[in-house]
Amino acid sequence: MELSRVVLGILSGLLVAALVRALAARWWPRARWSVHLSAGLLVGVLAGAWVSQMEGGYLAYLVTFCIMAGIYGVFSLGLNVQWGYTGLFNIGIAGFFALGAYTSALITTRKPPPEVWFYFKQAIGLDQPFLVGLIGAALVCGLVALLLGLLTLRLREDYLAIATIGVAETIRILFNSEEWLANGSQGLIGIPRPLACLIQNPPCAWLPDWAKPLVAGWTARDLDAIYLVIVVLALAALYWAVEQGIRSPWGRVLRAIREDEMATSMAGKNVFGFKLQSLVLGAMIMGIGGGLYAHYMRSISPDVFVPLFGTFIIWAMVMVGGSGNNKGAILGGLIVWGIWIGTTFLTDLISPLLGAISPELPARAPYFRYLLLGALLVLVILLRPQGLLGEEKQVSKL
Amino acid sequence: MLELTVYGIVYGSVIALGAIGLTLIYGILRFGNFAHGDLMAVGAYVALFFVAVALPLLGIPETRFEPLSFGWRMVIAIPLAMAATALLAVVLDRAVYRPLRHRKSSPVMLSMAALGVAFLIRSLIYILWGPDPTRYVEGLLRIPIYLPFDIKVRPDQVVILVLTLLLVMMLYLFLQKTRLGKAMRATADNPDLARISGINTERIALLTWVIGGALAGAAGIFWAIDSQLTPEMGWGFLLPLFAAVILGGIGSPYGALAGGLIIGIVQQVSTAFINPAYKPAVAFALLILILLVRPQGIFGGRS
Amino acid sequence: MALLEAQGIVSGYGEMEILHGVSVKVEPGQIVTIIGPNGAGKSTLLKAIFGLLSVKSGRVTFNGTDITGWSPDRIVRLGMCFVPQTENVFPSLTVQENFEMGAFIRTDDYRARIEEVFALFPDLRAKRHVKVGALSGGQRQMVAMGRALMLDPKLLLLDEPSAGLAPKMVELIFERVREINRAGVAVIMVEQNAREALKFSDWGYVLAGGENRFEDSGPALLRNEEIGRLYLGG
Structure with a gap:
């Protein structure tokens, strides 16, 4: 089967x-x-x-959809920790997205041999397994977030926002211009899929003999399904971890900070320290998301991590789902990604109508979907800022 | 080096015009308008509409004031586009920011709404004009003229500088000498006291959007005259704009002017030492520096 | 007819009720001082009278007009002006410009009035075009009062005018208040410097716990030993 x-x-x-x-x-x-x-x-x-x-084709499409929705669910979780629970305004998510993706890619691929350096440059290639890549991505993003937080968290809250734009832009320019680092604007290819050996012939060396016939007929589609399981497991694990954190005394302090920072600091809590932890943890989650993306797409380049897909859509997800609610963040990811993909069919439908108005318009149909996304965020803020699920009534473990 | 400085002053004055509007909005409406860069883009593109579509339809001839790159069409288009941008800013306020203001939403929610508005505007530009870069005049050779000290400038740039100076002076006179201008400064200082003094703070808010929008529109047009138009130009302005505002001190229009010029000059001069692609990163580095050394900015502003 | 009469005022901040039915009265040309311990509701009373806080029950009458529930910018047009305790000036505007803002709703030529106000605060004349943010605390207080006087009010509400000032400045400020009163403006002020303020007050109210406790003429309150012990620090 x-x-x-x-x-x-x-x-x-x-x-x-x-x-x-x-x-x-x-x-x-x-x-x-x-x-x-x-x-x-x-x-x-x-x-x-x-x-x-x-039917097989629909199934494959659904797998793709769910993988991306799951990856964005991870990002929404990370943002929810920073924004939903601590009130930090991070609009440079694309930077952590890119950083996580590139770090995991560089850790898990091999440095190209000297013969191909003319076509393909890469500074680091540690050839480590998938999990090491993800961990590395999380650590690097956490480090950058730490530096960022140390610099800006003691200041006004919108200074953080602007600094995150700066970080995201700098990271993008870095990977784009420094060709020696990660092949510049051409990007990296050949990022490995975990368990890819399962569909190879002969299959993985560590597979016991009785299992080999089972995987004999598996194709790339099946590998995608395996990746979906991996993404779902990662999402579930992160969800569990964040939920544990939120229900703990640590989580209560975070929420207290978002409600009334002054009162919390007067109660003796080191507000700065808590904000820093929240920023770093959220960034680490985003790093994992970036890694998951890189290993799914198997190739990445700087122009993938644009503000729309790397930052804005995630904000729409968290606001639609409900900030301050982990289930809401993931649900928001599913719904907004569904809207994004769903509107493709919509624009295909209105394409002839657009063509009647002007011959150039049908090619610009994707931008109508951008418009919808922008309008969605603004409408949510105006009409239902608490999102679909609203903030979860927290029951602390105490 | 001197040449880079001159380019820096030109670019810096464009940023300054945008930053002045941004800082006024910060001071009076109390939030960071992340859609300000895209307001600049609106100005540029609406001017393109007038120059390339509307004015030719009305029979305005295509002329050029040698050695500039533009003629009567642009001269008519500039105030019209500024007015259109101001109008858009007011409409956005009525539709989005004012309801949030009356609901006493936090500044972060207003900024987030502005972020959404920014994407809205950008997608409209994509829809109406497509993703490719455009210019007001295609295929024009921009021949520089030579000033004393071997300084090379393009004639367009001289006009941009003069016009910027004009706009800044008009703003200065308005803020310093007129009753409404003083009321604006008073509202930025202390909105509650302003209200008690009988100043209609809602009308001041309207005026702030009109001025901020018009200046942003002008800035976008000036940039596009000297460079080009792309739908993503708005996002690219955000870092230098906010860096300039913070450098000068949030709420201080004269600080924004100084900040813009400094950012512009440093960005341009930096290209002598590092890859020009890093210009936004240079603005970011300056921002970090100011946050470390003097977070309230050069002119103090409000903490 | 009393110039200002507040009867049974119940008011507070949001859910918190601070005043549980306070009444005060100011006759034309009087100086009335309100004293009492911290948290008694003195500042709250002024803000409720001026319309900055909503009055849940009770009545405020000014010159015979019922102004209960009126917004500040309506009250100001009737001739009552308020000087808050803090944030009572426009710091980045000059002294002159602060006064101009004070006169914002006047449609006549108020240049003469500006000169009259400078006559009340001659020390400020030299600082006419200096940004108020650069002035000392005492000078800023004078600017705050001057701003409020630009509309020729019949009644001036002062919230702790001497707060945070050095003793010499306190003396100066109180002297200015007397001068303002001599020019025909009634004053109702809340003061922590109770002794000094009562010395020149026509009438005084003692508030505690959001309620009236005592009232008498200023000098009488000063002579009252019990008041002295309870509220004036012995």
């Missing part, structure tokens, strides 16, 4: 089950929890079964 069917079937089933259970709990609060759970499971199984029998 195709791996993607299994993976997507199970994942979509779980997701739908969770959603239905939550909705059932909200609409019929007086029924027993077992009723909610059964409702969720029932619909979940049906949804999972339906998804798993979808």
Whole structure:
């Protein structure tokens, strides 16, 4: 059986089950929890079964969609730590995105041999495994965030915002201009997929003999499905970690800072220290997101990390989902990415109409989607700043 | 080196015009307008519309005031585009910022809304004019003229400098000598006391957007006359604009003027030593320096 | 008819009620001082009278007009002006410009009035074109009062005019207040420097815990031993 069917079937089933259970709990609060759970499971199984029998092409598209939604979910989590819980205004996310992606890429690829230096330059190539790449990405982003925070966090809050733009721009220019570092504007290629050996012939050396026939027929699509599982696992792990942090005394201080910084500092808390920790942790999460992106796309270049995709869309996700709510951040990621992809079909539909107004317009259809995204953020701020899920009522572990 | 300084002064005066509007908005409306760079882009593109589409339709001939790159069309387009940008700024205030203001939203929410507005404007520019860079006049050889001390300048740049000086002087006279101008400065100082004194702070807010928008529009046009128009130009202005505002002291228009010139000169002179692609990073470095040494800026401003 | 009459004022900040029904009265040309311990609600009373805080119950009458619930810029047009305790000037404007802002709503030629105000504060004449932010605390206080006088008010509300000033300055400020009063302006002021203020006050109110406690003429309050012990530091 195709791996993607299994993976997507199970994942979509779980997701739908969770959603239905939550909705059932909200609409019929007086029924027993077992009723909610059964409702969720029932619909979940049906949804999972339906998804798993979808046509191969649609399935592959869905896998791609979910991987990107998951990666953006990671970024939304990171931003939620900085903004949702501590109120830090980071508009240079694209910088951490790029830094995380490039760091992981440089750690996990090999330095090119001297013969090809004319075409392809790379300063570092440590040839380490995938996880080391992600960890490295997190550490480097954390370090940059540390420096940034030390410089700006004692000052007005909008100074941080401007400094983050500066960091993002500097990182972009750095990777674009310094060709010796990471091949400049041409970017890096050949970033490895984890577990890529599974679809090779012969498969991974560490695979036990009884497993080898199972993976015999696996293709690149199946590798994508495996990557989806990896992304979901990473997202779940990070979600769990952030939730633990938020419910801890540390998390309560963060929220107190966002509500009333003056009162919190007068209560004796080192506000600066907490803000710094929040900035660094959020940046580390973003670094992991960048790494996940790099290993999915397998090639990156500086012009990928533009403000729209690297910063703005993530802000839309967090605001739509609900800042100060981890579930909201991830949900926002799913919804806004869905809107972004969904509007592709919309613009395809109106293309003939655009062509009637002016022959140049159909080619500019993607920019209508930018417009929608910008309008979405402004409308959310004006009409429902708390987002879909609003702030979660925190129940501390105490 | 001297030549780079002169280029720096020209570029710096463009940044200064934008920064003056930005700092006024900071001082009176109390938030960082992250859409200000894109307001500059609006000015440039609306002028393009007048020069390339509207005015030819009205029969205004294409002339050039030798040795400049432009003629009557641009002369008419500049005030019209400035007015259009001012109008857009007011519309945005009514639609977005004023409701948030009345709701007593925090400055960060206003800045975030401005961020959304910035992307809105940019996507509109993409839709209406497409992604390719354009110029007001295609294929023109910009022949420099020679001033004493072997300084090379383009004739356009001289006009830009003169016009900037004119606009700054007009603003100075307005702020220093007129009743409304003093009321603006008073509102920036102490909005509550201004209200008690009977100053209509909502009207002052309107005036701030008109002036800020008009100056931003002018800055965008001047930049585009000397360089080119791209839809992403607005984002590229943000770092130098904010660096100039912070350098001069938030809320101080004269600080913004000085800050803009300094940023411009340092950015241009830096190209003698490092890769010109790093110019935005130079503005950023200056910003960091000021934050370390004197965060309230040269002219103090408000902390 | 009293110039200003506040009856049973209940007011506060948001949910917090500070005044639980306070009444004060000012006759034309009087100097009235309000004293009491910290947190008694003295400043709150002035702000409630001037419309900076909402009055939950009670009435404020000025010259026979019921001004309860009026906004400050309406009250100012009737002839009552307020000098806050802090942030009471425009620091980046000059002394002259501060006065011009004080006269902002006047439609007539107020240049004569500016000269009259400078006559009240002659020390400021030399600093006419100096930015107020560069002046000393006492001079700034004078600018704050001068700004409020530009509209020819019949009543001046002063919130702790001597706060944070050196004793010599305090003396000077109080002398200026007497001068302003001699020119025909009634004054109601809140003061921590209770002894000094009561010396030249026609009437005094003692507020504590958001309620009226005592009232009497200024000199009488000073002679009252119990008041002296409780509120004037023995």
